[in-house]
Amino acid sequence: MEVLLTGVTEFKYGTQAKVYLSVILDYGEKKIVTFKLSKHNNNELVRESVSQIEDRIKVTKTLIHSNRGFQYPSHSFKHFADEHQVIQSMSRVGKCVF
Template identity: 60%
Template sequence: MKLMGLKAVIRQKRYQYRPSTPQHVAKNVLNRSFDQPYKPRQILLTDVTELKYGKTCKAYLSAVLDYGEKKIIAHQVSKRNNNQLVADTVVQIEDEVIPGETLFHSDRGFQYTFHFFKAFVDKYELIQSMSRVGKCLDNGPMEAISGTLKEEMYSLKTYDSFEELEADIARNIDFYNNERVTLAMGLKILA
């Protein structure tokens, strides 16, 4: 090739993502045990989901689901996906957790493996549980709520401002908690 003056076209190397090593990781204590009845504040699930508004802006919703009550008991919306978002969410439930009994389940997102979250878990004597890497079904009910929110609210409307999106999220969570018809409602009526 050199004699003929030919050169191979080589693609430019791209930056390769290097995953960071989590500072604190917990076992999957919950282990998809979603078929059992739980008491309120016995199992809490949490996650952060991304929503877009405007032309290029992003908002992040951090929420905590009480799996015993099937209600979202805390949520926070922010323009940044950071530790402060999760801290502002979990501070809403400080008085509601049961030390030594409440299991707090999350994925392995950086917010949940960071020192501040471990300190929160230790301070309130929570049982920490984390999904396995790449197994979104381990946090299925929380992922389903995010999916439902996106389908029923977010995909039907275009949001121009953060405030408009935040207000609709609050309305949707109120609807989910208080008005949405569920199978559990029917069981209570029949009983």
């Protein structure tokens, strides 16, 4: 729980349906620590993902790295990072996290 990678992926299914998967991967353990599925790609999807790991965060030691998807530079995510003293890191534009 020191270096976490996160992102949202879109999956298409059926003829016109989509689902969005928000994942948080513990880079050190090489395992997924939480995920959330939703029909909507929004800040709430990411907020619900990170809320599942709140009690496992190592204050001032956990780094969470993401792409520059609109959810991660949002006020909501910044508030989460500040409140839990998480170090926030983002990739350059066009560079994938995973």
